[in-house]
Amino acid sequence: MSNEQKQPIKMSRRNFLRAGAAATAIGVAGAIKAPAKVASAASDSLKYTPAAKGQWSKLHPVHDMGSVSLRFVEQNDQWLGTTKIVGTIKRQSLYDSGFHRCAEGKVSQRGQLGLYNLISKDPMALAIIMGTGLPMPLVEGPSAPKKMDIPDPEQMSQHIKDLAYFLRADDVGIGKMPSYAYYSEKVIYEPFPGRELLELPREKVVKPMTETDMPFVIVVMIDQNLETTLASTGYDAISLSQSFLGYHATGIISVIMAQYIRNLGYNARAQYAVDYNAAMPPALIAAGLGELSRTGDCTIHPRLGFRHKVAAITTDLPLVPDKPIDFGLLDFCRICKKCADNCPSGAISQDDDMKETNGYMRWAANIDKCAEFRASNEDGASCGRCMKVCPWNSKEDSWFHQAGTWVGSQSKASASLLKSIDDMFGYGTEQIEKYKWWLEWPENYKLPPAAVLTAPLPQHGAL
Secondary structure (H helix, E strand, O other): OOHHHHOOOOOOHHHHHHHHHHHHHOOOHHHOOOOHHHHHHOOOOOOOOOOOOOOOOOOOOOOOOOOOOOEEOOOOOOEEOOEEEOOOOOOOEHHHOHHHHHHOOOOOHHHHHHHHHHOOOOHHHHHHHHHHOOOHHHOOOOOOOOOOOOOOHHHHHHHHHHHHHHOOOOEEEEEEOOHHHEOOEEEEEEOOOOOOOOOOOOEEEEEEOOOOOOOEEEEEEEEOOHHHHHHOOOOOOHHHHHHHHHHHHHHHHHHHHHHHHHHOOOOEEEEOHHHOOEOHHHHHHHOOOOEEOOOOOOEEEOOOEOOEEEEEEEEOOOOOOOOOEEOOHHHHHHHHOHHHHHOOOOOOOOOOOOEEEOOEEEOOOOHHHHHHHHHHOOOOOOOOHHHHHOOOOOOOOOHHHHHHHHHHOOOHHHHHHHHHHHHHOOOOOOOOHHHOOOOOOHHHOOOOOHHHHOOOOOOOOOO
């Protein structure tokens, strides 16, 4: 064979595609036999191959909870995770929440004025808020008449977690739904006849809750973005947008998951920011995604700290609940107090010990002060200062932070060490300008005059 004959045949991608098309045209492709397994696959029913026993899910075989020293605890009549239950916990009215009390003028005129002006402070926040309301019609609905067979609840639990991650959740857990987490009643503010929907004041309608208790709760969590938090003061313009970034994303995820479960023939309701029927902190604790913190009823995740928002799906789909967690947060919060030291409203308790509130032990934060400041803040829109300064999420994403949180989860002494190191390096109180990407509109942050509370409202369409 000559040297010319030994040269390998060269073909461009375009020529290859042309040749393939020609071969198909003359029937050559039809003569190629597919492997037997592939050829028969179309006739077989598709079956789900579960992850290995004990794995978190297929997409996340190991649950990423950061570097903490993690322990699992039981949920019973005396404890919800590490939250001690000392009496009967009554279902709370959503009407008693801080923002609703501000809306009614029960906190202060300043809080009421600020709340009326809150969503118009920042154009970007308003856009995200408007988008957050879009999934609301899908929170509930009828289930398919035929229930799909669920032979293995553990397999289904892994599958549900994978669905949440596929839908871009940053974390997900499944818990036994505490019955006291449901609200006793909710408040709907209706516009006066002939007035624009977004105008205030509105007529208040208090509706008793009638939702049937579901045995399980699926909690999905979204990170509010580390770099943005590092650049923010914690109470500038981006705070409201960060909150609703999480509310919007978890809202979309939760309504899709709820509809999917209903398509399988089971009951499911999405619980997200614009239409909660249940309080999220006890659901989050039950699902093993955090512990109660010094800020009162807010929870901290061992990897994301406060820097998250959650939504939930309450359901009777057969599932296996995860266990609540203990990563030493109560001892840490007892020592640290950094959120209380830096709270611009003074709403967070400096007490060393918890107090009984509605049948359980917690630090006695002042929700009225918190809501008033978030509504009336004249340096930005809302507030997330506690999220900003908390040592569990205030640092850069590095081995140093991982080592620090491992140390902080060990004991009271190590918690004190982590807090000291956090203060020494200025973590949580700095603004890293290279990450600041948003715009500020300080002329919009000032409170409107008190006269708007009593002035006649414009007619429909007059905005």
